[in-house]
Amino acid sequence: MKAAVIKEPGRIVVEEVAIPVPDAGEVLLKVDACALCGTDQRVLKGEKHVDVPIVGHEIAGTVAAVGTDVKGVELDERYAVQTVIGCNACPMCALERQNLCENGFKAIGYQWNGGFAEYMVMPVAGVRQGCLIPLPAGMSAEAGTLIEPLSCCVNGMRCLPFEGMHAVAVFGGGIIGVLNGLVAKARGAERVVIFDVAQDRLNLLESLGLPFDGLINSRDHDPVEWITNFTGGRGANAVVVAASVKQLVPIGIQMLARDGHLSIFAGMPKSDPVEPLDLNLIHYPELHIHGANSSVQRDYTEARELISSGRVAAEKLVTHTFSLDDFNEAVATQGNPASGSLKVIIKP
Numbered sequence: 001m002k003a004a005v006i007k008e009p010g011r012i013v014v015e016e017v018a019i020p021v022p023d024a025g026e027v028l029l030k031v032d033a034c035a036l037c038g039t040d041q042r043v044l045k046g047e048k049h050v051d052v053p054i055v056g057h058e059i060a061g062t063v064a065a066v067g068t069d070v071k072g073v074e075l076d077e078r079y080a081v082q083t084v085i086g087c088n089a090c091p092m093c094a095l096e097r098q099n100l101c102e103n104g105f106k107a108i109g110y111q112w113n114g115g116f117a118e119y120m121v122m123p124v125a126g127v128r129q130g131c132l133i134p135l136p137a138g139m140s141a142e143a144g145t146l147i148e149p150l151s152c153c154v155n156g157m158r159c160l161p162f163e164g165m166h167a168v169a170v171f172g173g174g175i176i177g178v179l180n181g182l183v184a185k186a187r188g189a190e191r192v193v194i195f196d197v198a199q200d201r202l203n204l205l206e207s208l209g210l211p212f213d214g215l216i217n218s219r220d221h222d223p224v225e226w227i228t229n230f231t232g233g234r235g236a237n238a239v240v241v242a243a244s245v246k247q248l249v250p251i252g253i254q255m256l257a258r259d260g261h262l263s264i265f266a267g268m269p270k271s272d273p274v275e276p277l278d279l280n281l282i283h284y285p286e287l288h289i290h291g292a293n294s295s296v297q298r299d300y301t302e303a304r305e306l307i308s309s310g311r312v313a314a315e316k317l318v319t320h321t322f323s324l325d326d327f328n329e330a331v332a333t334q335g336n337p338a339s340g341s342l343k344v345i346i347k348p
Contacts, residue, residue, distance in 0.1 A: 002348065003117035004327040006053045009046025014327050017117070022067035025124030027132065029061030029079065032141035034115030035318075036334045036344045037149065038174070044331060050109070056116035056346070057083040057109035060135060060144030064119060070127060080147040080304065081115065081122065082131035083107045084294050098129065099155065099294040107294075116327060118348040133300045136308045142321070142345055143307050143314035146179075148295075150303035150312060153179040156240070156265045156292030158299075162187035165237035169193050169227055169255055171218075172242035172266070173201040175317065175343050178210065180240045180265060185211055186311040189238070193230065195223055196243075204340055208316055227255045235260060242266050246275040253277065258285040265292045317343045324348040 001019045004012050022028040035058035042048040043055050059081040066073055086098030086105045093101050108114050108131075112123050122132060135144050153176065162168070168189040170181045173196030181192045193214035196202055202215040216226055227236050235257035241248045244266045252262050282289065295303075306312040319342045322330035327346060334344040 001118035002324050003054050004056075004324060004346075006044065006055065010044070012044060012328060012331070014325055019119050020113070020121045022065050022121055023124070024068045025070060025127055026067040027063060027070060027073055027122040027127055028065035029059070029081070029120050029122060030064040031059060031061045031115045031118060031120055031348050032078070033145050034059045034346050034348070035145040035149070036330060036346065038176070040109075041331065041335055051111045052109070052113045054113040054117050054120075055109045056114035057081070057107060058145045058148040059108070059115035059120070060141040060147075061115070061120070067124075073127070073132060078135040078141075078144070079132040080135055080144045080300065081108055082126070082129075082133055082151075082297060082300050083109065083148055084296065085123070085126045085129055085131060088125070088129060096296055096298070099296050105294075116324065116346055116348075118324070130297055133297070133304060136304070139304075139308055140315060141347070142318050145345055146307060146312075146314040146317065146343070147300055147303045149176060150179050150183070150306060150314070151295035151299035152176075152292070153183045153265070154299040154302045154306070155295040156180065156263050156290070157183045157187065159288070159290045160184075160238050160261045160263060162189045162238075165189045166234070167191045167193070167227070167231045167236045168238045168240070169195060169223070169236045169252075170240045170242055171195050171223075171245070171248045171252065173198065173205055173215070174242070176265065177240070177242035178205065178317065178342070179312070180242050180263075181212055182210070182312045183306070184238070184240075186306055193227070198337060200337065200340070204319075204342060208342070210316075223251055224254045231257070237261065238263065240265055244268055246273060249275050250277055253281050253287065256285065256287055259287070260285070261288045261290065263290045263292060318345055320344045322346055
């Protein structure tokens, strides 16, 4: 089979490798589509370590072979892949919060080979955990790849009571910011505004006809002042930080209404993650601050339903599709702000 194999940081070669054979308890998937993620870019550049040479974790595929002792999975069934696999022995895993596994979760595309190949294996631990998420008959493979990133946004939004929220602000106009905004809309937020510093990206979102109530360039407009005027002085009920810029956290706090929620979706640079905060700005208005880290099965299920119901128009977000042979061109396209890309997909 063909696979995009990491030879060294920055050098990925599409080459022939052996088709994996599923052991007992494992499932072999023919990869129908696998989307590129911002984390993949970091891995491919050598900025983030993984244990395997084949990455890719936003996957939709079809069952090609089933190992012995596998129950309930049949040939030719279509699945999205749940990435995170916990130890399933600790208290958090017992609560089905494998994303918070106390022994450290493992993941497809990080500790097991991922989806930038014609075939991949779901390991026995993933099969047992239920990490094969059935795809509805009418859902395309392209839409199926969006289940994974959308599930992460569903998880990040779980602590936010959106019904009755009059205004939600999202920092970041990339695919993750967009998906966070779409989840907020789907869950009942009245108005959702996206802030970004790149006007080309904001223009792209406008051209896609996404249901946002403002696409604001935060280089040209002070976010605190803008949201204050937009909300008649109340502030936003929720602010989502979907960009790895630590300075956005204190800005987001200043944008919040009383009893507001700040969701820190994006991870911050580990070398310099701390930004000074005035804790009184949290204390007196009774603000709520939430983290967000990956997702679990219930989030995948909700993400799948958001897409299948049409409340999240997944295929509209896919701007570029490449063959596996053109993998390096796909990576360059996703990494180029001038390319007009939002979601880039590989179809092996």
